[in-house]
Amino acid sequence: MGDILTKAEQDRIAAAVRAAEAATIGEIRCVIAPRVVPDRPAPVLAWAAGAALLLPALALLAGLRPEALTRLFGGWSVGHAAAQDGAILSALLVYLALQASVFALAAAVLSIPAIRVRLPTGENAHQRVHRAAEHYFLSSDLRATEGRTGVLIFAALAEHHVEVLADEGIHGLAPKDAWSGVVAELVAGLKAGDVADGFVAAVGRAGAILAEHAPRPAGDDRNELSDAPTILR
Structure with missing residues (x-):
């Protein structure tokens, strides 16, 4: 006081x-x-979902490629056209895993009371x-x-x-x-x-x-x- x-x-x-x-x-x-x-609490899950949608997309625009992540974690490069479908699926799975990770991290951080009270609530x-x-x-x-x-x-x-x-x-x-x-x-x-x-x-x-x-x-x-x-x- x-x-x-x-x-x-x-x-x-x-x-x-x-x-x-x-x-x-x-x-x-x-x-x-x-x-x-x-x-009323800020919609943390909505903000986390927005981060999960936006941040990986920004990473793609900045030059990140999901197939590079598959190689980073031990995946094999594809040498013939017949295996391209498998590479695409692998890249998509990595991208989805990246979104899920961003969502979980953002939800955890934004749930911290000192941060949550500063999130816009529409009011x-x-x-x-x-x-x-x-x-x-x-x-x-x-x-x-x-x-x-x-x-x-x-x-x-x-x-x-x-x-x-x-x-x-x-x-x-x-x-x-x-x-x-x-x-x-x-x-x-x-x-x-x-x-x-x-x-x-x-x-x-x-x-x-x-x-x-x-x-x-x-x-x-x-x-x-x-x-x-x-x-x-």
């Missing part, structure tokens, strides 16, 4: 959340994801981050506030993407374009290389929006959620 935010930076964000929530019924949660792992980075933010929102205590007033500010660092989600008690109160300013504040901080400053500015902007459209009634000092930022593993 300290690799992304120091304790002092975490405390700054928590203080910004407390200050923002002082004037609103909204409950703000800041979440940082170093990298969003796809929630772009923004879709993946949006899905991860929604999953966090729906599965966390943000949905447990009394008036459904949770607001999620979610940043995926590796994907360079930010999401802001508001629960149904807040969502319809402020215009949709108001939240673009929250995103802009956070993105500016991330681009400058200061995660904490970005979140503090984004929380401040969110607090102003929430105070205008969902103010806190006098005498209500409830704080239903932790103010500390969450860093996903």
Whole structure:
């Protein structure tokens, strides 16, 4: 956790959340994801099959000949036309064996978790981050506030993407374009290389929006959620 935010930076964000929530019924949660792992596995067998089809073909274009492999492994050269069929069959078998070997090796390598998470899944980075933010929102205590007033500010660092989600008690109160300013504040901080400053500015902007459209009634000092930022593993 300290690799992304120091304790002092975490405390700054928590203080910004407390200050923002002082004037609103909204409950703000800041979440940082170093990298969003796809929630569905990449099709390893499909990638391995593609490698098995493509790599031997590229080897042929580069000058490799299956009959050369048969000689390498102890096969006899053919000296008369009647034996050509046997040579062709032998070359085809070697080529198929080469494809099978490439397939097995590629499947083994691509199944390594650190490699598999980087394989394309047909879902772009923004879709993946949006899905991860929604999953966090729906599965966390943000949905447990009394008036459904949770607001999620979610940043995926590796994907360079930010999401802001508001629960149904807040969502319809402020215009949709108001939240673009929250995103802009956070993105500016991330681009400058200061995660904490970005979140503090984004929380401040969110607090102003929430105070205008969902103010806190006098005498209500409830704080239903932790103010500390969450860093996903």
